[in-house]
Amino acid sequence: MIAFIRGTLTDIDGNVIIVDNNGIGYGVNSSMNTIGSLPAIGSEIKLNTKLIPKEDSLTLYGFYDKEELKMFELLLSVSGIGPKGALAILSSMTVSDIRFAVAGGDSKAFAKVPGVGKKTAERAIIDLKDKVDIVDAFEGKLSAGQTKIATTSTVKEEVLEALVALGYSPSNAARALDKMTITDSTTTEQLLSDTLKQMSFI
Known part of the structure; x- marks a missing residue:
């Protein structure tokens, strides 16, 4: 488990943040909300992370805010939403937006996210209802x-x-x-x- 990574922000490539930690450059996938909050290249940053292993890869996901990381993990628990979809949602909606949508049963808010269809949006409301008080x-x-x-x-x-x-x-x-x-x-x-x-x- 890699709970967080601290190091120097050296580059941003799409939705991947490159962090130099003791001479090793780590590529950390993130949301546009986190990327939009990053300081200037060369600054020291700390990202709360989650490592997701697959058969052929180890992918690191990271966020400035622990609440965003928690929401990322909750979104992964929704049937039909993988890491890519969860990042898309967190790039289009803030954590508060997601909570408001779930509280209000507003599946249309999720359906507006590119790549999230009507059925997945409705499933997100159902699956998250008991997890987001x-x-x-x-x-x-x-x-x-x-x-x-x-x-x-x-x-x-x-x-x-x-x-x-x-x-x-x-x-x-x-x-x-x-x-x-x-x-x-x-x-x-x-x-x-x-x-x-x-x-x-x-």
């Missing part, structure tokens, strides 16, 4: 005075379902919910009302 999709900092994300999971699920039933896009509804501040006393009715106001600005 709705609270993860709304992971924001708690406001002062809050001690927990209250039973917000249930409240947000109810409001999300209500917004979708009203005709709003699952992804937009999830994003609007993410902007809401929820306390232990927040009711479903109050959150729905506040979120509808927020939706008017989307």
